[in-house]
Amino acid sequence: MDLTGAIWRKSTRSSGNSGNCVEVADNLARVVAVRDSKDRQGPVLTFTPNTWRSFLAYAKQR
Template sequence: MELTGATWRKSTRSSGNSGDCVEVADNLPGVVGVRDSKDRQGPALTFTPASWAAFVAYTKRS
């Protein structure tokens, strides 16, 4: 999947992890990208917006 035009962001909670973070791009229609902040040129996972929302909701409950 091509993620050209993705706007990547880190969680505000990631500042204390010595750079060990994930970045999320949720500005593209129909897809949410997730990548390792230490390897920005490396692979990215992609999710549907509904799947990503379910994952985030689940992790907030845990």
């Protein structure tokens, strides 16, 4: 998957976690990408925008 145009941003929940952060790129047309901020060259999880929105809605309830 080509993520060349991805604009990565840290999660707003990441501050103060001693570097345990995730970064999200949600500016792409058909995919939302998530990666570990400590391993930017490592694996990337990808989700459809609908799946990502569902995940966020669920996580906000917790």
